[in-house]
């Protein structure tokens with residue numbers, strides 16, 4: 001398959017692979033796992049055509065390590081996986097965060113824990129994405145709800161990774177990964193591409209981890225005249241390990257600030273339905289598609305309901321969720337897990353709005369009826 | 381006269397080394413710096429990649445590019461670094477635990493793929509950093525912190541393992557044989573594809589204390605006397621061999637490295653089965 005032209009029936013995973021290529025990815029390292037394998041298969045075929053390299057590593061630990069290494073060599077890099085593979089990536093995800101290495105991890109979620117209901121959809125890695133790697137850290141995770149969004153959010157994931165020098169997770173799910181929809185990929189030249197900030201000036205004076213005013217250090221590549229020392233241990237601006245307690249405290253603060261100071265740039269949500277309604281659904285990914293249908297049907301039954309869709313999952317959309325809790329008389333959180341985003345919504349609920357959970361963990365996508373039933377119940 | 385001095389590659393201000401008295405790691409650092417200088421490799425074309433352990437701290441002393449990652453993963457990081465920029469000389473420094481115990485899976489695959497990099501294993505037959513527990517190279521029955529009555533598992537022969545996997549260049553020497561270390565490292569760096577230099581290195585503090593009651597000097601003497609050339613080793617009777625350590629160059633091949641094969645297969649003609657190019 002060459003680059004799809006015009007309106008085409010495309011799978012989410014296909015759109016994701018083409019988005020990565022359009023975003024400038026030149027290196028993919030991964031280990032096959034359903035329901036993400038199509039991303040790897042397309043990369044194997046197409047990356048070399050664009051001058052890039054596909055590597056099938058021995059496991060996901062190695063895959064994550066390899067994309068970090070290649071990113072430090074100056075390449076845009078990514079990997080794709082699902083549940084068990086995502087677990088194996090966690091150790092090196094922390095390395096990427098701590099060393100400030102731009103890279104993208106596609107997680108097409110399936111049912112767990114463990115091998116679980118292999119290849120059936122779930123949204124149960126939300127907290128693993130947030131806190132899976134050890135230590136106190138920040139993460140950016142995006143949640144697509146359509147094939148077109150697999151494309152746009154993959155490009156955005158690369159852009160955010162480059163801009164903020166950090167690994168970014170595309171937290172998709174089996175439904176969206178395998179869904180086929182009619183989409184027209186944009187002309188690659190028309191997509192906004194962000195590249196990492198590079199150093200200027202005297203190479204001898206370069207400190208690889210000296211942040212500029214925006215909190216982000218310019219990034220040289222291995223092989224440049226600017227010598228780069230990157231370590232997974234606590235480090236100061238030189239990049240060399242330094243075990244002073246104060247150094248780690250300051251580093252962690254900067255790593256947090258460089259994300260949380262830009263929350264307006266990073267956090268995206270979508271509102272669906274009337275601006276004011278008694279009931280607000282808060283959902284993301286495949287579930288949010290079903291919620292849209294439920295909102296439309298409930299409206300026709302005369303129930304005032306709308307949807308707040310979380311496009312960015314991490315950092316969490318605190319302000320938007322708080323606003324929803326303040327405006328609505330009740331909030332419903334449907335998700336394909338036992339309440340991972342629900343907990344975040346409850347954390348923000350200082351106004352004591354009743355919050356209801358709708359959960360599915362049987363590897364089946366919600367039906368509109370599942371969600372309508374809860375809406376009707378709450379509306380009573 | 382070379383254009384470079386060994387000190388061009390070393391952060392002498394970071395010395396003295398953190399290693400214990402009698403440790404072989406400092407000897408290997410100097411040999412590597414000498415090798416880089418003699419090969420006249422610009423420091424900005426060299427990346428030292430390390431994992432975790434005593435030898436994994438060696439990147440702290442180099443003025444080249446460096447990557448220090450988690451325990452056992454030096455080779456997959458180095459793989460990405462090398463494939464990401466083929467102009468680099470990537471040198472992975474690993475202890476035996478790093479390289480063939482926790483990192484064993486990565487080791488066999490990096491060697492099998494023939495990734496263009498140089499692996500230098502400082503084999504001290506135990507986990508130095510964490511207090512001398514046994515690793516996958518500790519000899520059967522050796523005493524370590526976690527084998528007070530002897531290791532119940534046989535140890536790997538690192539060079540034989542690499543040979544089975546198809547590494548292009550494989551050599552073994554000891555920390556006692558200083559000039560040989562430099563010579564093998566130079567050969568390894570010049571070789572395209574996966575190269576391994578194993579340096580048997582004393583750990584007096586842990587392995588030595590438990591297995592060489594006569595002290596560190598006895599350990600050095602052991603390396604001097606028991607390390608014999610492959611040719612001598614091969615002439616020995618089987619039962620005599622177990623007493624000795626074979627050193628020398630075990631493999632010197634020119635199998636194409638991963639990236640060369642990759643681009644041979646994906647040359648513009650063949651990429652995407654030709655289909656994409658027809659449409660482009």
Ligand SMILES: Cc1ncc(C[n+]2csc(CCOP(=O)(O)OP(=O)(O)O)c2C)c(N)n1
Pocket residue numbers: 432433434435436450451474475476477478479502504506507508509510515
């Ligand atoms: C995942 C993980 N497990 C365990 C450790 C603890 N640890 C640190 S160094 C080390 C062993 C180092 O031994 P080796 O690689 O042989 O190097 P040496 O210290 O002997 O040079 C271990 C087990 C760790 N850092 N990470």
